[in-house]
Amino acid sequence: MMSDYSKEEIKHIEEKWRKEWVKRGVYRVELSKKPKYYVLDMFPYPSGAGLHVGHPLGYIASDIVARFKRLKGYNVLHPMGFDAFGLPAEQYAIEHGIHPARSTEQNIRNFIRQMDKIGFCYDWTREVRTCDPSYYKWTQWIFLQILDSWYNRRKDKAERITELTKAFETEGNISHPFPNIKYKLASSGKTVFSAREWKSYDEKSRQEILMQYRLAYLAYTDVNWCEALGTVLANDEVVNGVSYRGGYPVIKRQMRQWSLRITEYAERLLKGLEEIDFSDSMKEIQRNWIGKSTGAKVRFPVKSEPSHIMEMVVFTTRPDTIFGVDFMVVAPEHEMVKEIISEAQRDEVEKYLKYVESRSEIDRMAEVKKITGAFTGAYAINPFNQREIPIWISEYVLAGYGTGAIMGVPCGDERDHKFAKHFNLPITNIIGSHYVGGEANPTYDAILENSDFLNGLPMREAIPVVVDKLEELGIGQRQVNYKMRDAGWSRQRYWGEPFPVIYRDDFPYAMDENDLPLELPDSNDFHPSGTGEGPLANLKDWVQISDGERRDTNTMPTHAGAAWYFLRFADPHNKKAFASRDALDYWGQVDVYIGGSEHAVAHLLYSRLWVKILYDLGYLGFEEPFKKLINQGKITGDSRFVYRVRGTKKFVSAGLKDKYKTDPLHVDIKFVNGLELNTEAFTQWRPDFADAEFILEDGKYICGAAIEKMSKAYYNVVNPDDIIDAYGADTLRMYEMFL
């Protein structure tokens, strides 16, 4: 069974054939008359740590599929590339002064070396890197196409902005209302305008209006701002409301940023799931993310001390419970809050707002048991029975979801119930014996009581009755709501694609396509500007083009380059287009896509979005990028522990550890043979172990063991290089597949 070849011979043979493959170009593919097959791995982020044996798990599987299909006579596209923009390279640059371009280049070289050793049959002539100007030229180009588009709800597809202006010139926006229902015209305070009005607007007003429709648009959105560090932080860098580095307070701050109007595609992204072969759990995750719910929008008049004439709008999936509304809750950030506070409540509300500012969204959702809130002093009027309902603010209502306001029905909703109990608000029971006071009952089956014209109706049947009534009285309507929000597309970072726009009079205009790529300017200062803008703001000469012209100082997120790279592989060297239509038509969709389930929402949704937009605009013949998705699973590591006697430098062998009070410490598996620790190597590992003493059993130090996820932090990583050196590439491949 086992070959009689030595390590050196194995190495020699493998190297010889790898060179031969490259020399003969055996894995190069071209367009042909043969049927095609496209096998793709999710391209890696080239981290400084290199590949560990977990990475190749999926790559080996796809390699086997590619080889199989090739032998079956298919023309197989099996490329590899690098998702090379990203935060870690930038942080590395700040800490070590090494330009991200250089560290990224080094890391990629190491990745390729490691992958080559494993003997993958990639067509390296097709390699793409998202940080390469010849690649991101087309990322920027696609962004400009998105910027130049709007979503025509009547045709249910994206169209060019010129189509919209044509409509405005003939009939105003009557057929195409503002996508954002909260938006009102600055000039009139209205939401509609006529053709005549449109023609009377100046350039800036027109652009302002068009911005409300564009699929890529500028708007004020929240960021995590850390005053002490003078920078915007990723959610990952914020832990319990303070910065991960340094522990400084972090607050939310509004910044003018790019967003993609992915919400316009919510329904199509949902429907598209039916025709693609993803696992049920994957589809479930995407469905939940999109979060479609049907219900009604209800308008309540508001009675407040400042006595503005106003109303508030809530979205509810349970309009049948409208007579059980005992309070209203508005998100603390909601713009109406400041207009309705009564004098008596002002101090309390402001104190509360200060508290909320310090809380991350995740904290707000996570700590549901902790009930907080403040009464505004204002009241909403139930439109059916004129009952006065107190309006509260509370962090459990999020501004971004629905209308940012809810109606509180304590007998039917557990969170509302806890809120009412906590603040001693009266609870109206509309479901009779289904509610006994201990906890809420979210049933649909109860017969309604205390509910005026709905009395005696089962709740399920009451829903259409009450919605019809709302529509009849003009105080509400049926409404489909999606939990998904538009995608924030600006990052205050250096290492990403610059936005190909120029600001004139503080308004962005698309750059000329012929001037792309807008290259990332060279820099040796990667520190944030301190003003909330990214490091690019430090490069004054680059930012300020002329007196009236400025560049955007943000860059795109890494999702941008990753949202279309599978298209570039079809025609990676094309200088005239992101890929030729011939190549796109031939290679088409990815037949099998292999990668981790952690990308279920971000990468996979953005890729689906970009493909749908390009399809709508006529650049593609298909609407879904990936026909079939396979999640490859994970490799666990076999960790080893030593046991330090608490408060000493003595380490006790595993068999004797129960005789002492000990703390387990991970020890690098390099120093352990089976379970036996190489104590000499261990003492040299770290300075603080240099004078370690060992309590041995049978003359040996035996380690503890556990199976954990493979991670550098647990010192249980296995580098594929070592396995290949010891056993050869085929052994690694077979072994991983056997696992």
Added chain:
RNA sequence: ACCGAAGUGGUGGAAUUGGUAGACACGCACGUUUCAGGGGCGUGUGUCGCAAGACAUGAGGGUUCGAGUCCCUCCUUCGGUACCA
């Protein structure tokens, strides 16, 4: 907290519809082999017990003649929760 997935020997995992739990393999132990070795062959290997046997599929309940599989409650781990990739 919410959404998703998963918990079966030392390990990877079998057990297609509710019908012999642990197939197959890795590892380990012992033996064996003109046996360099990480090779070959054999035996053993869930736990307790000398044995008969009893107990075992994250925990606890339930349905059933019969539950890893169905139902309820709970626990743990992993992934995601919108600026990590």
